[in-house]
Amino acid sequence: MCDTCGCNITPGNREFAYKPVNGTTAVAVLKSLLARNDDQAIHNRQHFDKHRLLAINLMSSPGSGKTALLEATIDALRDEYHIGVIEGDLETENDAERIRAKGVPAHQITTGSACHLDAHMVHDALHQFPLAGLDILFIENVGNLVCPASFDLGQHRNVILLSVTEGDDKPAKYPVMFRAADLVLLTKSDLLPLLDDFSPARAESNLRNLASTVPVMQLAARKALGMQPWLDWLRSELAQQRARVGRGETAHPRIQVGAMRLHEASM
Amino acid sequence: MHELSICQSLIDQVEQIALTHGAKSVELVKLRIGPLSGVEPLLLQHAYPFASAGTLAAGSTLVIELVPLKVSCEACGIETEAEPGWLVCGACGSCHTTLVSGDEMMLMSVELIAAERTNHV
Numbered sequence: 337m338c339d340t341c342g343c344n345i346t347p348g349n350r351e352f353a354y355k356p357v358n359g360t361t362a363v364a365v366l367k368s369l370l371a372r373n374d375d376q377a378i379h380n381r382q383h384f385d386k387h388r389l390l391a392i393n394l395m396s397s398p399g400s401g402k403t404a405l406l407e408a409t410i411d412a413l414r415d416e417y418h419i420g421v422i423e424g425d426l427e428t429e430n431d432a433e434r435i436r437a438k439g440v441p442a443h444q445i446t447t448g449s450a451c452h453l454d455a456h457m458v459h460d461a462l463h464q465f466p467l468a469g470l471d472i473l474f475i476e477n478v479g480n481l482v483c484p485a486s487f488d489l490g491q492h493r494n495v496i497l498l499s500v501t502e503g504d505d506k507p508a509k510y511p512v513m514f515r516a517a518d519l520v521l522l523t524k525s526d527l528l529p530l531l532d533d534f535s536p537a538r539a540e541s542n543l544r545n546l547a548s549t550v551p552v553m554q555l556a557a558r559k560a561l562g563m564q565p566w567l568d569w570l571r572s573e574l575a576q577q578r579a580r581v582g583r584g585e586t587a588h589p590r591i592q593v594g595a596m597r598l599h600e601a602s603m
Numbered sequence: 604m605h606e607l608s609i610c611q612s613l614i615d616q617v618e619q620i621a622l623t624h625g626a627k628s629v630e631l632v633k634l635r636i637g638p639l640s641g642v643e644p645l646l647l648q649h650a651y652p653f654a655s656a657g658t659l660a661a662g663s664t665l666v667i668e669l670v671p672l673k674v675s676c677e678a679c680g681i682e683t684e685a686e687p688g689w690l691v692c693g694a695c696g697s698c699h700t701t702l703v704s705g706d707e708m709m710l711m712s713v714e715l716i717a718a719e720r721t722n723h724v
Binding site for chain 1: 605608609612613615616620624626630631634639640641642674687688689690691698699700701702703704706707708709710711712713714715716717
């Protein structure tokens with residue numbers, strides 16, 4: 337199916353595609369508004385697959401512990417894997433410096449006023465960031481529960497952090513973001529005994545109300561508590577990624593797989 | 604805040620289509636947007652005149668068709684309407700549902716004004 341000859345027009349969508357008006361020509365398009373970003377994301381994903389690495393997009397609100405999670409993960413997997421990190425923030429090199437202090441390559445993207453990373457920004461970063469020899473590439477997105485959800489960066493998996501100092505109703509408040517998760521981490525869980533208003537069960541129930549069946553894990557990165565299931569998840573995802581690359585296949589976050597199936601079926 | 608950058612990406616696509624068809628300008632642009640797309644139709648509508656200014660789409664009309672949010676239940680097989688934060692089956696309450704519609708962010712069609720012909724055959 338192509339986007340030029342009109343073969344993507346079916347009886348089901350014809351009425352939306354054509355509307356003849358005198359003196360004008362109607363052209364059917366049926367393409368995502370983010371087609372340019374999505375094309376770039378496909379290209380990025382090919383880069384990642386060529387290097388046999390697993391690319392993970394970390395998303396959360398600001399201050400939920402994305403960088404602390406990466407520091408603890410780097411410490412725990414130091415002898416096992418080569419890790420690289422692309423950091424996204426509006427300003428400062430602070431997060432990249434924290435990662436570099438762990439002896440791991442890090443590239444900081446400063447977005448200025450942009451509230452999310454897009455596939456082009458990540459691609460520009462890749463030109464200055466050697467992927468050779470890396471096993472896992474983390475892309476730490478701009479802290480924001482809204483905009484980053486809309487932009488495919490070429491990652492294989494989305495991991496979303498929800499710290500227990502936030503509300504356990506965040507999945508209900510930000511459904512577009514939490515629906516995009518392949519894994520949800522409840523972070524800073526060592527603080528749970530001090531907080532009487534955050535219920536992990538309620539957080540999970542709010543996530544299930546979004547028809548999400550993905551795993552939910554509790555951990556406290558700075559205390560190195562509950563890290564094992566997360567590290568095992570990474571090991572398993574990397575092994576699966578290596579097997580896929582061996583078969584010439586790739587992976588998308590589950591939400592994209594669902595959307596592709598849905599929109600191909602409707603065309 | 605990301606509606607402006609999405610709108611700019613839309614205008615790029617629309618201009619490319621207009622150029623491919625040798626059009627003089629763009630009359631109308633039609634989108635379908637669902638509540639789970641992550642795009643706010645009203646903000647997109649506000650951003651449109653700014654993003655299209657100085658392009659072949661300047662002065663054109665943006666029509667946004669809102670798509671209803673519907674899920675299909677894997678347990679009972681019934682299709683029901685849903686809310687963005689409540690995607691469980693409206694009939695049996697199961698959370699094992701798949702989205703039927705509502706995450707669209709789609710450029711459906713554009714209407715172009717043809718360039719006046721200079722060579723009459």
